[in-house]
Amino acid sequence: MEYAILELEREIIKEVSSILDIEKVNLEIPAKERGDYALPCFPYAPHLKKSPMDIAASIAEDIRLEKGTVEQEGPYLNFKINDDYLVRNTIELCFEMGEEYGSIDPINKKMIVEHTSANPNGPLHVGRARNPIIGDTIARIFKKVGYDVETQFYVDDIGRQVAILSWGMANIDESELQACERDKIDHRLVRYYQHANSLMEKEKKVLDEIKSLMKSIEEGDEDTIESFSENSERVLKGMKESLERLDIRHDEYKTESSLIRDGAVDEALKDMEKLEACDREENALYFEDKKHKIFLTRGDGTSLYPLRDIAYHIWKAERADELIDVLGEDHKVHGTVMQSALNALGVRPIPDMIFHSFVSFDGQRMSTRKGSYVTLDDIMDVAHERALEEVLKRRDDLSIEESDEIAEIVGMGAVRYNIVRVQPEKPMNFKWEEALNFQGNSAPFIQYSHARAASILRKWGGDHGELLSKGDISKLTEPGEIELIRKIALFPREIKNAAVSEAPHLMANYAYELGAMFNQFYRDHPVLNADVKKYERLALVKASKIAIGNALYVLGIKAPEYM
RNA sequence: GGGCGUGUGGCCUAGUCUGGAUAUGGCGACAGCCUCCUAAGCUGUAGGCCGGGGGUUCGAAUCCCCCCACGCCCGCCA
Structure with a gap:
């Protein structure tokens, strides 16, 4: 599969390395207002005997990109992916790949994780x-x-x-x-x-x-x-x-x-x-x-x-x-x-x-020998109870079994997320209020964004497969739409990065940001009540649900259809 | 004492490997937003000499040196 964001990266590296005639191009990821990739030109100045500003200018002049655009800002080059390409590629891949969205080609290597x-x-x-x-x-x-x-x-x-x-x-x-x-x-x-x-x-x-x-x-x-x-x-x-x-x-x-x-x-x-x-x-x-x-x-x-x-x-x-x-x-x-x-x-x-x-x-x-510890079982039980309270607080239409099932999903998610979100080498002090935090940077927050997406699709009730043919996704051009799509598009890059750096907390981070981005979209953009673009937005909601669900899956956290 | 790791607003945290453009978010606080797809949500405000001090560099949270605090290890245990 060809993920837009990774394709653009490949294209920039190829172009820049050929223009400057160098092997290694160190692209960095700038603040999002600036674009998707950035190239500071300082490092090449001594070798090329030109000022970083001039280097940036000449690259900007010579480079030809199919998948994105470049803008010079002093000694920096900022690259931005073409929106139409980003939108089409990302949403179509989500639909085609479903649960596999975000996966990278099998590499035929066996790994044992102990x-x-x-x-x-x-x-x-x-x-x-x-x-x-x-x-x-x-x-x-x-x-x-x-x-x-x-x-x-x-x-x-x-x-x-x-x-x-x-x-x-x-x-x-x-x-x-x-x-x-x-x-x-x-x-x-x-x-x-x-x-x-x-x-x-x-x-x-x-x-x-x-x-x-x-x-x-x-x-x-x-x-x-x-x-x-x-x-x-x-x-x-x-x-x-x-x-x-x-x-x-x-x-x-x-x-x-x-x-x-x-x-x-x-x-x-x-x-x-x-x-x-x-x-x-x-x-x-x-x-x-x-x-x-x-x-x-x-x-x-x-x-x-x-x-x-x-x-x-x-x-x-x-x-x-x-x-x-x-x-x-x-x-x-x-x-x-x-x-x-x-x-x-x-x-x-x-x-x-x-x-x-x-x-x-x-x-x-904690010491097993001395008996000075909080067991995982206790934490899971308390998390379940607390989650159940929250479910009951806002839902009176669910059966006991349904409420209990959601409480389990939410509670276990909270426990996993709270631990995995932190860099492994960092010391942690267990605090109940953190483990049972269901707001903000937490699993329930992400699960909630998933449930919201699921809820919209459920209310609509149509055949998901028809969404792409019913609407023209290239109409998704508003900033709030594009930013969400961009976040979804980032999934493969994030997962690749988490793997290369063997850093699971990066995945937690990404899942949170993705959920937050969906919540912002949800606030600003009516979907079922949209005057126009109803099917286009439904397609985006569907793509979001897939991406959020997959990100949660990587974290071993279940994605509820409602909560 | 030696080795390794951690130190970012009141609390938690990203960024540190590969130095770059105004340091990321959350919790808590304060001020707002539910006649409209679930407010476990959203918006805004306040809050930071990135543990301290030197150095390298055009540029340091990021690299080097010293120091401080905390954690782990220094068993013919596992």
């Missing part, structure tokens, strides 16, 4: 929830730009955390625990984990027993393996249920134990031993890069997490052309050292890593 990968010891809390939300959005973005994406959850079913949980399950009687506030498997089991943890800190005997469990699992003791995997599976089941509500699913759950069992870890060990960057200290193998040293095995030869993770990444690398890992910032050292280890092994692809900082609550970091 995200969440939380220890299966308790329910997901907000601190952890940032990971799946970023990860799932990244996966959706890359699907949109043509990748074959698979998402994976790396399950630590043999580590210390599961050992503690399993010990608790085997040795603690439920009567010793506080009542569980929520009847959900991960919430029930985490109490055993937390209690075991506190016992372990107090009693050396408990610690020893847990250590011996760790030893048994490394020796391949069947019963221990069984109990560990059973318990981690159960907690995992709870996590899956929570994520399902946010429309997040993993294609594959890869367990650490499977990597040990099928020899992948031994294999990785053999490869690592050969590296010069590896050495032993009291028989424990470690890998060292310029800055850090990470241990791969214990002195007794058993594997440590970094080695198993290397094995996992070798396994993934064999199955994909590109890898992305979404990790908490506490994994930064581990992650970057692992990248250099994989590099030293000659493994390709090396994973790109998106590190996100934590979500704190009341300025405190």
